[in-house]
Amino acid sequence: MARRTRRLWTDEEKRSICLQTTAPGVSVAQVALRYTVNANLIFKWLRDPKYRPKPGTGSEEAGLRFLPVEIIAEAAKPLAAPLADNHIEIDLAGGHRMRISGSYNPEALARLIRGLTV
Known part of the structure; x- marks a missing residue:
């Protein structure tokens, strides 16, 4: 146990x-x-x-505020790759990917990523 x-x-x-x-x-x-x-x-x-x-x-x-998060399983790509204007895609440990569109606070994003990878 x-x-x-x-x-x-x-x-x-x-x-x-x-x-x-x-x-x-x-x-x-x-x-x-x-x-x-x-x-x-x-x-x-x-x-x-x-x-x-x-x-x-x-x-x-x-x-x-809580933001919607969608966890999808796909093949691994580079850690972060811009998709288009105001879009970012981040591959996390365990094969998870985070997609963000629009404006964002870099410090808040860093805290979120640290929280998701703990």
């Missing part, structure tokens, strides 16, 4: 995770799956005033 390791979350990570639960159409369960944490733990953090999002600081106001 595999031994579980306990993850230690910083206060900033807890606040960020709690803020993501305020996005329209997003459930606590979806956020919990994203971070591989039990939803009950997020509910516990949401009850704590230290981590609970303040009124008027929802994810929409903070510019946070």
Whole structure:
């Protein structure tokens, strides 16, 4: 039987995770799956005033939102290749490919890629 390791979350990570639960159409369960944490733990953090999002600081106001992601299986190509104007395609570990169209924040994209490849 595999031994579980306990993850230690910083206060900033807890606040960020709690803020993501305020996005329209997003459930606590979806956020919990994203971070591989039990939803009950997020509910516990949401009850704590230290981590609970303040009124008027929802994810929409903070510019946070979930973006649709499609995972497709295809042959590997170079790590990143521009497809056309405002398009980028990134091959991730495990044969997954990320396609982005339109404008994007490079720092946010880098954080997303790091999160997907952990």
